[in-house]
Amino acid sequence: MSQHYDVVVIGAGPAGYVAAIRCAQLGLNTACVDQWTDDNGKPSLGGTCLNVGCIPSKALLDSSEHYYRVQHQLRSHGIQIEGAAMDVKVMLARKEKIVSTLTKGIDGLFKHNKIAFVHGHGRLVAKDHIKITNQDGEKTVRAANVILATGSAPIELSIAPFDGKRVVDSTGALNFKQTPKRLGVVGAGVIGLELGSVWSRLGAKVVILEALPTLLPTVDQQIAKDAERQFKQQGLDIRLGTTVKGAKSTADSVTVSYTDRDSEHQLEVDRLVVAVGRRPYTEDLFEPGVGVDLDDRGFIRVDEHCRTSVPGVYAVGDVVRGPMLAHKGSEEGSAVAELIAGQSAHVNYDVIPWVIYTHPEIAWVGRAEQDLQKEEIPYNAGMFPFAATGRALAIEDTAGRVKILAHKHTDEILGVHIIGPQASELIAEVVMAMEFSASAEDIARTVHAHPTLSEAVHEAALSVHKRAIHRAN
Numbered sequence: 001m002s003q004h005y006d007v008v009v010i011g012a013g014p015a016g017y018v019a020a021i022r023c024a025q026l027g028l029n030t031a032c033v034d035q036w037t038d039d040n041g042k043p044s045l046g047g048t049c050l051n052v053g054c055i056p057s058k059a060l061l062d063s064s065e066h067y068y069r070v071q072h073q074l075r076s077h078g079i080q081i082e083g084a085a086m087d088v089k090v091m092l093a094r095k096e097k098i099v100s101t102l103t104k105g106i107d108g109l110f111k112h113n114k115i116a117f118v119h120g121h122g123r124l125v126a127k128d129h130i131k132i133t134n135q136d137g138e139k140t141v142r143a144a145n146v147i148l149a150t151g152s153a154p155i156e157l158s159i160a161p162f163d164g165k166r167v168v169d170s171t172g173a174l175n176f177k178q179t180p181k182r183l184g185v186v187g188a189g190v191i192g193l194e195l196g197s198v199w200s201r202l203g204a205k206v207v208i209l210e211a212l213p214t215l216l217p218t219v220d221q222q223i224a225k226d227a228e229r230q231f232k233q234q235g236l237d238i239r240l241g242t243t244v245k246g247a248k249s250t251a252d253s254v255t256v257s258y259t260d261r262d263s264e265h266q267l268e269v270d271r272l273v274v275a276v277g278r279r280p281y282t283e284d285l286f287e288p289g290v291g292v293d294l295d296d297r298g299f300i301r302v303d304e305h306c307r308t309s310v311p312g313v314y315a316v317g318d319v320v321r322g323p324m325l326a327h328k329g330s331e332e333g334s335a336v337a338e339l340i341a342g343q344s345a346h347v348n349y350d351v352i353p354w355v356i357y358t359h360p361e362i363a364w365v366g367r368a369e370q371d372l373q374k375e376e377i378p379y380n381a382g383m384f385p386f387a388a389t390g391r392a393l394a395i396e397d398t399a400g401r402v403k404i405l406a407h408k409h410t411d412e413i414l415g416v417h418i419i420g421p422q423a424s425e426l427i428a429e430v431v432m433a434m435e436f437s438a439s440a441e442d443i444a445r446t447v448h449a450h451p452t453l454s455e456a457v458h459e460a461a462l463s464v465h466k467r468a469i470h471r472a473n
Ligand code: FAD
Pocket: 010, 011, 012, 013, 014, 015, 016, 017, 033, 034, 035, 036, 046, 047, 048, 049, 050, 052, 053, 054, 055, 057, 120, 121, 122, 123, 149, 150, 151, 152, 170, 171, 191, 281, 283, 284, 285, 316, 317, 318, 319, 324, 325, 326, 327, 328, 329
């Protein structure tokens, strides 16, 4: 007789593992199936995020930023370091150690919460039957509820297919054994900018080819322009409005042909990273006829409670609509667990923060100024530059600003955009404020410690009403 669970989760990324843990906390008998294996062929929990996404990329961003600072920013502190060198192998080993600490941590949490983990490929053969295939063969388990959390995969371009050597995806770009002298990147999105920054800081000459005529078009355009200026100063060669026509690899280089508005060009690089977005991953996930609907882009179709077209089957994370962000998937996972347990739960999709972990960091939540203009929503804008805060001067990290957009009549905060030091951490305050429908006045009246970077948030809120203290209004 097959095993029977209250819930089976397929996928142990940040959407699936959080869903499984929350289900177990709520007393549901839960199993989680995941097929990920590490380089040694061992199961590794945590999905894209922990294994080849958020965590390893941030580890490399941190290492490369230290190296960059040692080379370019410590002399004014009186620190002189001669002959600094980067040992890429050590940097990669550090990254792997962080990944393995965290993936093993999920394993421990599963055991602690008595979640049955099954390594293997899960396939929905009926609304309450999951077939699991692994090295031991095949077995079927039954579940009253199923949560699909199978994530996403990189989009491949037919004109520049991945070969795992010269033309790679983001996973390849996390694992170069030495710094390429010349690195090409297709796509100036989040991955292109983060991983382009890593290798540029380590000495690669990085050229980023972007199809669109503007950088980061969904980001507040004033902030995006600040970012473009900063990236150019750092030596990132971002070429907008380009169309890649093909990529030809030889034993030691790859030649990319592309056109821009004016003419045709050839770019010879040692490695090419293609980072043009990710697609929902549903390969071999359903038996035909199970009835789980997909939308026209291949995402599993869900309602606002992550319910699919099949009763008792939910889907969360990158495999469904909305931003492909770990924290968005985790919130959906928690909410679905609570719904299954009979509680009420929802995800506030209007208040999901985004962060790009470049230097300076870029973080935002809510609407951009161009969105408000398009939607004809009346607003006041407040702004404050980090250069006018003592803390930013003390840490010698002054580039950037905080921008707060509040409704002209109600003063409710509609969007906050930060480019600058610790933007990833500073955004949390305003996310919380927006979750409680706070006004700019609420932040302006909140005491912020001195000297901190958060004073820039405080001053930007004051500036919404033209009463910032440390700048002319
Ligand atoms: P995934 O993490 O993709 O997990 C899905 C899991 O399901 C995988 O383990 C997969 O093997 C498994 N699976 C799939 N099909 C089956 C099946 N049929 N049977 C069994 N198992 C299956 N997001 C952020 O918020 N912050 C960041 O800083 C950030 N950085 C990123 C950097 C990079 C380089 C990349 C590539 C992504 C980054 N992301 C970041 C995005 C983030 O990784 C994803 O949004 C997140 O991992 C999605 O979580 P998920 O659980 O939906 O899917």
